[in-house]
Amino acid sequence: MKYLLLVYIDQELLEAVPAEEFDAQMRHCIGQADALQAQGTLLGFNRLEAPAQARTVRTREGRTSVFDGPFAETKEMLAGYNLIEADSLEQAVELARQFPWTRYGSMEVRPVADMDAERVRVGA
Template sequence: MKYLLLIYIDPQLLQALPTDEYDTLMRGCLQHADALQADGTLLMSQRLQPPASAQTLRSRQGQSRVLDGPFAETREILAGFNLIEAADADAAMQIARQFPWAAYGSIEVRAVDDLNGERRELHA
């Protein structure tokens, strides 16, 4: 089963890290991600640009609006994601625990629905 690990960070906590500590943390994270990718567990991983570079689209009653920046103001920001393959939710959470980012925000673990199943059901 596929799971999406949504990586949220508190920028203040991350910015408080000395540069050499951040570099060591990130290097270890990248090496761990490479190992997970090599064994077929990690399917995709990306870091996102800061929220200030985002645009939010909202459509209501036939009217669309594009707003600069994120729609919601939060202390933690969505910083990236990992798409993984795991046997079940517990195994996915174990994989999430192997990444350091929960100490600087949170990691949301969410099962990925089978969109192809929906396609078949709707004959689309």
């Protein structure tokens, strides 16, 4: 089954990390990602740009609005994702624990819905 590991970062915690330590953690993370990809466990991953560069699009009653940045006001911002293949939610959680970013925010582990089954269900 596929799981999305959503990386949320508390920017204040991350900014307190010395640049050399951050770079070492990023190298470790990239190396770990490369190893997981080689095993077929990690299907894709990316780091997101800063929330200030984001736009939120919302349509209500036929009118579309575009807002600067993320819409939700929260201390932790979505910073990236990892798409993985795991045998269980527990295994996906264990993989999430191995990434250093849980020290500076959190990682949400969410099962990915089977869109082929959904396609059949709705007749698309």
